[in-house]
Structure formats: C-alpha cells, structure tokens
Amino acid sequence: MTDASERRSPNAEDAVAVVARGLSKSFGKTRAVSDLSFDARSGEVTGLLGPNGAGKTTTIKMLTTLLPIESGNASIVGIDVARRPDAVRRVIGLAGQSAAVDEKLTARENLELFGRLYKIPRAERMKRVDYLIERFELGDFADRVAETYSGGQRRRLDVVASLIAAPPVLFLDEPTTGLDPHTRTELWSEIRELADRGTAVVLTTQYLEEADRLSDSIVIIDEGVMKASGTSADLKRDLEREVLEIHVADRKDLTGAAASIAGVGAESSADPEGTRLQVPLTGGARQSLAVLRGLDADGIAIADFQLRKPTLDDVFLAMTSRGGRR
Amino acid sequence: MTTTADLDRQEPTATQQIGWLVQDTVTMTWRDLIRTQRQPEMLSFAVVMGVFFLLLFYWVFGGAIAAGAGVDYIQYLVPGIFVITSLTGAQQTGTGLAADLSEGVTDRFRSLPMSQFAVIAGRTIADALRNVVGILLVAAVGYLLGFRFASVGGAIGAIALAVGVGYAFSWMNAAIAAQVRSAEMVGMLSMFWLFPLMLASTVFTPSEQMPGWLQAFAKWQPISVVGDAARDLSNGIPAGDAVAWSIIWIVALLVVFVPLAVAAYRRSR
Structure with a gap:
C-alpha cells in the first residue's frame, strides 16, 4: 500500500536537504562538537557514525533546534536553523533517543497528539493516523498505553510518530539501539523505504554494520570532530x-x-x-x-x-x- | 494531503500564531486530562485532599476554633477549604511538570512546530479542571455536614475565585519546576510556600489570636484574601472589596509567574 504524499518529484531527490557548516558546541570546558560540516541529500540515508559520546546526539539536537548552535550554521531544505527555528520544526521529524512518545497515551493517541500539534486538519489527520498504523503494523498494540510496550514496539511508534506530518527531512537518533536483531532488520527496511520515497534521512548510530547496510553516505565522527566521510564503499575500502x-x-x-x-x-x-x-x-x-x-x-x-x-x-x-x- | 513542506516558506502572521497558541493549548489540555485519568492514584490524591482537610479541621479543631468565627463553623470553613483544595492541586502542577520535563516526550514537543507556552498552559488548565472536581466534592461533603450556599451566583463566584488563585499558584509552581527540574525538589520546596500560606491564613480561623506581625501577613496574603472573598460570597455577605483584592492578587501572580515559567521552560533544555 502506498501513499502518494510520501512520493516526491525526482528532482527533489537530488536536492541537498541538510547543510551543516562548521557546527560547534561546548558544554562548559568540554567541546562536544567541533567544526563539523556535512550535507545530507533527499532520497538518501546519511549516517553519522561514532562511539558513545562522539557528539552525534549534540549534532542532531542542534540541527533539530533542541540546542542552540554555538558557532557555524545549518540549514534544512534551505531554511536557516538558527534564524527560523519555527519554520525548521515544520519540515523535520525527530525520533530516537532525543525524542520519545507519551508513555501514558496509546499509540493512536500519541499520533493524534502530534498530528494536532502539526496543525494537520482533522479529516486528513484521522486518515493519516489510520494509514500509519496499518502501514507500520502498529494495529496489535495501537490502543494500548505506551508504557506497556516492548522495546521494539515503543521504538517503532517513536519512528512512526516522527512521520505524522510526512516531513521531507527525518532525523533518527540511534533508532535501533537496544533492539533485537529481527526488529532491527525490520526497522532498517522501513527506514530504507522512506529514503527511497524521497525523504532525507539523517541517522546516528554506533554500529558499523548499521551505517554500512543503511547509509548512502557516512560521516564518521569522534570527540566532536569529523574523521572521515564518504560512501559506504569508499570507507569500506579503507576499513x-x-x-x-x-x-x-x-x-x-x-x-x-x-x-x-x-x-x-x-x-x-x-x-x-x-x-x-x-x-x-x-x-x-x-x-x-x-x-x-x-x-x-x-x-x-x-x-x-x-x-x-x-x-x-x-x-x-x-x-x-x-x-x-x- | 498538504505536507508540511508547503507551509515552510512563509512566516505565519500574528493572527495565525495566536490561533495556533490557542489550538496547541487545547491540544495539550486534552493530553494532560487523559494523563490525569490514567494516573488514578494521583487523581484521587488531588481530589480527596480537600475532603480530608475539611473533615480534619471540622472534627478535630471545629469546636475550639468555632469561637470567634462569628458564624456557624461549617459556614466559615467550607469556602476556605475550596481555596486549600485548589492550592494543594496547584502543587501537583509542579511535580507533574518536573516529571514531564525528565521524559523524552518533552524533547519531541520542542522539535514540533507548536507554541511552547502551550506545554505549561495545557497542564495548568488540566489541573484547574481537576481542581473544580475536587472543590465540588468538598462542597458535596460540606452539604452533608450542614453547609449551605446563600445563592447560586455566590456559589459560582466562590468556586471561580478558588480555582483562579489555584491556577495562579500552578504557574508559580510550574516556574519552580522548570527551574529545578526534579519532582522531589519541587515537592520539598513546596513546604516553604504551601504550609505558611495554608496555616498563616484566615482560612481555618480568624487572625485575631495571631501576633500582630503575623496578623498583617495572615490578613493580606492571597490565600486569606481569596478565602475571605469566597466565604462572603458563599454566605451572601457583600464582598465587593474582598473580590476586587482577590482578582488583583490572581492577576498579579499570573503577571509575574507566567513569563517566569515560560522563560524557565525555554531555558531548561
């Protein structure tokens, strides 16, 4: 089953959706991210690969307006992140460890809540919620309160919640950490499919395998600094x-x-x-x-x-x- | 369907922004009311608190305090308990918001194109609605003990003022919660304002027996002022001044604490 709204024109897929230039951020004396620059394109998965504490989450938080950018600049589909955070929030979805769902609400209520906050008109919103529940097979637990979910169910709802407004740019902060291999593979194919339909996906991961399997281009960062970037094949040759x-x-x-x-x-x-x-x-x-x-x-x-x-x-x-x- | 991409280029107008603020506040109130229902232990605690205070003061201290009250003690006590119910309910705004801030869903709210003011506004409104339930329960138990409203208008006025002052204190507590970000801290800090406001007041007893300096505080602090207004309204006594002072207190508290709470919430990321 497909939803026409998720398919975009072919030229949109060539566009650079996320531009980060010289991003930096310190917490006290710790330099969490230092002079980080990269691009992410529509229709591609861009993987930020690095160990714990590498600055991946800080980078995502700056790009999604959760943290102010200390120096450098970033734009999402051409909108400046620092100057127009509200406009940026309208074109992004965020899931993973930087975001979550309401534990006391059911999956359906969570989707309804986020749909309302995106100001999606009621009729459209209800259709969209039903579509997402069916498309991502949340039906079995859609009407149970989220705090009763397994790790995999919760993570899947988390990712689906970020899709409610069909955002052109999707940020996934360690989307598969803590998932069993089967659920992880399933989520991978869903993320892959979103990118194939034209979404620019930026995901962080500490798993080489995940970056390798899923990403069209990989940015390796450590201690806040970019160490290498390129396509999976480029990097693999080195590795x-x-x-x-x-x-x-x-x-x-x-x-x-x-x-x-x-x-x-x-x-x-x-x-x-x-x-x-x-x-x-x-x-x-x-x-x-x-x-x-x-x-x-x-x-x-x-x-x-x-x-x-x-x-x-x-x-x-x-x-x-x-x-x-x- | 209209994707968000269609909306991204133009800046929203002021009217649009106010419309969204109202819409988001309604949405967040809806969400907080669902959450309230799903936490029955919190809900029943908040709602039953008022009845607990009513029975405690009526039976334990009722006889001793009655002297000097000038009216039948139940007529004196019940309107004051409305205010106490609302005030203890306001305390839960803080603990609830602090818990919320520690959950990841708050980060998602921050990444959404929504009014961040609505995150706190929704919670304060949901808590105020819950306080209405608590106050009605107090009134019902009061009726069984012989309490009577003098008029329907007076009843509505008394309850509205009690809910109003609780609402203002909800914002104060939201400001504290956004600042300290821990439910335990919020609970501990509430001892410093909740008990003085509750006990050094004219809610349970007139202030005549208190020492002079305390009398002045007890007479003019917001809980006493609103308690006195609610009592006069309930008993059909002309209450013009007390009502005016109550409204001044409520507005003043909101003017101070709404911006403080919103600013603290914006900083707390």
Missing part, C-alpha cells in the same frame, strides 16, 4: 585493512616496540595501561611478517600476536591515532 595486534611480554618494551615497528615503515598505537600494540596493515601478510621480524631482531619479547579483521575501534585507531582510549 578492509587487517590489523596486527601484538602483546609484548614486558610493558617496558612498549616504547621500544613502537620504535621498532616505525623502523619497518608501519604505524602503531599502544594501549598505555596495557601491553598491547595495534598495527593497521597496509601491506597485508608480508608487512605483518616484516613487523614481527623487526621486533624479533630488536630483541623485544612477544607474548602473543594475532591478525584480525578491523572493528569500528580500529577504524578510529587508524583515523585518529589515539590508541590510548581503550
């Missing part, structure tokens, strides 16, 4: 490098080991409290052999080593060379 993880037998050898690794032309990052070194490999198995031979020749005892596929952590290590955090 497909393997990582050699080395445990030295004696902590004191850590510095020496790093020097030795640098000596054979590889980079490494160390865990200052432990005995671990991570070496992102650019030259495959040959390079890992060179690193290990180098260490052996320099007389550094190795307790253990392993070659593994990169994780999101490794991406950050590779991009930020700040191995100390974990």
